[in-house]
Amino acid sequence: MPPTSDTGAARATPAPARFANLGDRAWGWGISILGGTILVVAGLVLLELGRVARPAWEGMNVLRFLTSTDWDPVQEKFGALPFVYGTLVTSAVAILVALPVSVGLALFLSEMGPRRLRPPVAYAIEVLAAIPSVIYGLWGLFVLVPWLRGTLEPFLQGTLGFLPIFRGPMIGHGYLAGGLILALMILPTIASVTIEVLKTVPAALREGALALGATRWEAIRMAVLPYARPGILGATLLGLGRALGETMAVTMVIGNSPAISASLFAPGYTLPAVIANEFAEATGDVHIGALASLGLVLFGITLLLNAAARILISAVSRGTRGARA
Amino acid sequence: MNVHQEIAAVKSPPPLSPEVASESRRPRPAPGQEAPAIQPKLTVEHLNAWYGQNHALHDVNLVVPPRSVTAAIGPSGCGKSTFLRCLNRMHELIPGARAEGTLRIDGKDLLGRDVDPVTLRRRVGMVFQRPNPFPTMSIRDNVAAGLKLNRVPGDHAEIVERTLRQAALWDEVKDRLGASALSLSGGQQQRLCIARALAVQPEVLLMDEPASALDPIATAKIEDLIHELKERYTIVIVTHNMQQAGRVSDQTAFFYMGDLVEVGPTEKIFTNPSEKRTEDYVTGKFG
Numbered sequence: 001m002p003p004t005s006d007t008g009a010a011r012a013t014p015a016p017a018r019f020a021n022l023g024d025r026a027w028g029w030g031i032s033i034l035g036g037t038i039l040v041v042a043g044l045v046l047l048e049l050g051r052v053a054r055p056a057w058e059g060m061n062v063l064r065f066l067t068s069t070d071w072d073p074v075q076e077k078f079g080a081l082p083f084v085y086g087t088l089v090t091s092a093v094a095i096l097v098a099l100p101v102s103v104g105l106a107l108f109l110s111e112m113g114p115r116r117l118r119p120p121v122a123y124a125i126e127v128l129a130a131i132p133s134v135i136y137g138l139w140g141l142f143v144l145v146p147w148l149r150g151t152l153e154p155f156l157q158g159t160l161g162f163l164p165i166f167r168g169p170m171i172g173h174g175y176l177a178g179g180l181i182l183a184l185m186i187l188p189t190i191a192s193v194t195i196e197v198l199k200t201v202p203a204a205l206r207e208g209a210l211a212l213g214a215t216r217w218e219a220i221r222m223a224v225l226p227y228a229r230p231g232i233l234g235a236t237l238l239g240l241g242r243a244l245g246e247t248m249a250v251t252m253v254i255g256n257s258p259a260i261s262a263s264l265f266a267p268g269y270t271l272p273a274v275i276a277n278e279f280a281e282a283t284g285d286v287h288i289g290a291l292a293s294l295g296l297v298l299f300g301i302t303l304l305l306n307a308a309a310r311i312l313i314s315a316v317s318r319g320t321r322g323a324r325a
Numbered sequence: 326m327n328v329h330q331e332i333a334a335v336k337s338p339p340p341l342s343p344e345v346a347s348e349s350r351r352p353r354p355a356p357g358q359e360a361p362a363i364q365p366k367l368t369v370e371h372l373n374a375w376y377g378q379n380h381a382l383h384d385v386n387l388v389v390p391p392r393s394v395t396a397a398i399g400p401s402g403c404g405k406s407t408f409l410r411c412l413n414r415m416h417e418l419i420p421g422a423r424a425e426g427t428l429r430i431d432g433k434d435l436l437g438r439d440v441d442p443v444t445l446r447r448r449v450g451m452v453f454q455r456p457n458p459f460p461t462m463s464i465r466d467n468v469a470a471g472l473k474l475n476r477v478p479g480d481h482a483e484i485v486e487r488t489l490r491q492a493a494l495w496d497e498v499k500d501r502l503g504a505s506a507l508s509l510s511g512g513q514q515q516r517l518c519i520a521r522a523l524a525v526q527p528e529v530l531l532m533d534e535p536a537s538a539l540d541p542i543a544t545a546k547i548e549d550l551i552h553e554l555k556e557r558y559t560i561v562i563v564t565h566n567m568q569q570a571g572r573v574s575d576q577t578a579f580f581y582m583g584d585l586v587e588v589g590p591t592e593k594i595f596t597n598p599s600e601k602r603t604e605d606y607v608t609g610k611f612g
């Protein structure tokens with residue numbers, strides 16, 4: 001190997017190298033400015049929210065606000081807990097229902113399903129993603145809620161009624177309805193991201209398992225899912241983000257009652273729903289401030305869950321790093 | 326590498342086994358191949374393979390004796406991998422791919438509808454071109470992966486050690502069996518994959534260019550390993566490296582554009598081939 005080839009090549013083409021360098025730098029600056037802008041906008045939103053929320057903070061204890069269950073704007077009693085609870089419970093129901101279904105659908109579409117059935121199912125998922133949330137709300141109101149009241153809730157109470165979450169009066173409107181609507185809405189997100197994640201699993205891994213005498217399902221469990229796990233977690237996180245912030249469909253079916261109940265059948269309320277419902281009619285600065293504070297709480301929850309999920313993903317992906325090269 | 330000089334001496338046909346197959350069951354030998362003295366491990370008759378409309382293998386006939394190494398050589402795209410994949414029915418995983426003809430292992434049909442490919446693949450193991458250990462598993466779990474699939478009871482420690490020794494990897498990994506398989510070098514990963522394939526005790530080991538992604542030292546280790554494995558396993562190896570075929574194999578099959586042009590003892594293929602195309606290829610006139 002000629003020892004001078006490196007320096008020789010570098011010396012032969014100085015001008016293009018410098019130009020490329022300039023382009024790279026301009027590009028880098030442009031990207032930095034765009035990225036910075038996003039951060040600034042997010043910061044401004046937070047500041048504005050804080051400014052609007054401030055009147056509610058006069059003489060108010062943050063801890064009281066977060067832990068009180070009373071919400072009575074007329075008497076200026078503001079407790080965030082029922083909304084936090086409703087948001088977390090509906091989102092949890094949504095993830096618990098949507099995650100297994102989505103992963104199953106994604107596996108069906110990319111690994112196991114009969115090839116002829118795949119396109120229609122893929123199309124149905126796309127359609128689900130495109131439906132406006134108010135339509136989901138209407139469907140929930142006219143189809144899901146009556147079905148829950150008449151069929152699913154009596155069934156759950158009859159079979160699993162010893163669990164507190166399945167006790168109490170069966171109204172139809174409630175956490176379960178909200179959670180199921182959310183599940184339907186986040187399912188396309190989780191499923192389509194999971195499909196993309198499954199596509200990144202190297203065929204060599206799948207073949208390695210199959211060549212050992214694994215069945216298709218065993219190959220999925222042994223090679224595909226472990227490799228895809230961090231990506232599926234990311235997909236779940238995206239779905240969770242949508243579930244936490246979804247307003248319209250949930251408010252139409254959850255019953256909009258600022259209460260906390262152990263039963264999934266009971267009516268509740270979520271953070272986005274109460275903000276949307278009360279903002280227009282809010283009278284005093286304090287009421288508006290309390291609603292803006294709920295917005296800050298929602299913001300905080302989203303950030304916290306994001307951070308937690310990120311830590312989880314990096315812990316889980318430790319095993320697959322390097323294999324992606 | 327002294328080992329490679331010894332190889333010529335080893336390159337005699339495998340010893341006669343007492344259980345000589347009855348004359349009637351013995352399959353017709355392929356042209357250019359001497360009649361096998363013992364029952365062949367694999368018999369390939371009139372094998373044709375297609376990818377959709379692409380006729381990738383034309384009427385391949387070949388016999389693989391037990392405990393021997395058969396090398397498949399030929400220019401890229403000539404059908405070597407396709408041939409190999411048919412032998413454990415991995416071709417069925419590719420949409421649109423199909424194979425016709427007769428494939429037999431120990432005289433028993435292998436392509437039939439009543440043969441479970443999953444069971445077959447436990448008898449006919451495979452090692453791929455690029456090392457493909459399971460990245461989320463430890464070294465130990467990689468070796469034991471096939472045992473778990475077979476629901477072999479026990480903690481597998483003994484089998485893991487035995488197969489890692491067979492794969493000439495034990496001394497390098499015995500102190501870190503719990504480490505990730507990705508912490509190994511490429512050559513070590515490939516030997517781990519060989520161990521993984523050996524752990525389920527296959528009868529035949531298929532290797533598709535197992536050393537093409539490795540450096541010369543790792544390649545030499547794999548070649549030495551093939552020599553040792555030949556004592557117990559029947560090996561079919563694809564390589565586009567003719568020196569490698571010469572070093573490791575007992576018989577060599579030359580493929581060209583989907584045809585099996587010639588098959589015979591490795592020495593003959595490299596020194597005195599019957600076909601012009603074979604001679605041109607092994608003397609480097611094309612390919």
Ligand SMILES: Nc1ncnc2c1ncn2[C@@H]1O[C@H](COP(=O)(O)OP(=O)(O)O)[C@@H](O)[C@H]1O
Pocket residue numbers: 376379381399400401402403404405406407408419
């Ligand atoms: N997965 C596949 N789908 C379609 N055609 C394929 C596929 N794999 C191989 N082929 C075709 O089959 C022929 C033989 O390929 P292959 O067996 O991979 O050759 P080799 O291993 O000798 O390089 C080539 O023409 C190739 O294009």
Ligand SMILES: [Mg+2]
Pocket residue numbers: 405406407533
């Ligand atoms: Mg190939």
